[in-house]
Amino acid sequence: MLTVLFSSTGQELKRFPQGEGVAISVEDLLGAAYVSGDEALGLDVPYTRADAEVTGLTPRVTGLAITIDVWATSGGECELHHTLQTEKTLKVSVDHAGPLACISVHADRYWVTQSVEQPLGTDGTLRVEDSRGIHVSFRKSGSFYFLEEQALLRSLSALLLWIQFPVLITYWFCILFLGTLSSIYMAVVHQACRDPALSFAFGGVEASM
Structure with a gap:
């Protein structure tokens, strides 16, 4: 499966052939990421966001949330999910015959905090350690x-058994390749019996012959 990394505008940035590991640096992720607004995206680029109570700080201080979308397809057309809403997509054609894994990146800047609590002593005192950084999550679709x-061979075998093809092969082999048939066996094989009970009984006689 070929893996392709796309930019926010649908431009192909990198290709990872089948059998080769996919290794993408943080700089490459930030360069390919879609971010709301017209501001440049970088770890040391200040930004302001009123709803997150951020004013003039950099993602290196506040942290950053990155969502990596992996779209698998075999039709030669990738769907790039530019936002966290799957309804808004960008379709890009890829010149490749075979399965594809299309990677697009979305970045969201806000206070990304991970807290770790450690108990101190036996009186219930806790030490809380907050760390901020880049949180990476994946979505696959x-x-x-x-x-x-x-599966094709299994279906074909079931079809041949359903139409009793082995019985027909055995019948024609007995008729054509076992020499001259006796008059009794010939009558049993070719004469139709209208009585179901007799037909079932003579079927056993035919098999014993």
Whole structure:
């Protein structure tokens, strides 16, 4: 499966061939990320966001949330989810025959905090340590199809059994390749019996012959 990293505008940035590991640096993720607003995205670029109570601080101080979307497809067309809402997508065609894994990145700047509590002593005192940094999460979606030979063979075998193909092969082999048939066996094989009970009984006689 070919893996392709796209920018926020749908431009192809990197390709990772099948069998090769996918390694993307933080700088590459920030360069490919879609971020709300017209401000530049960087760890040392100050930004202001009223709803997050951030004024003139950098993502290196407040932290950063990165969402990596992985879209799997076999149709040669990638869907890039630019926001956290899956309804807004950008479709990009890729010149490749085979399954694809399309990577797009969304960045959200706000106070990203992870708290760790450690008990101190036996009187219930806690020490809380807050750390801020880059939080990375993944979302996977899409679908791809391929021909499964084993399933095809199983379906073909079930069809042949359902139409009693082995019985027909055995019948014609006995008629054509076992020499001249006796008059009794020929009559049993070719004469139709209208009585179901007799037909069932003579079927056993035919098998014993």
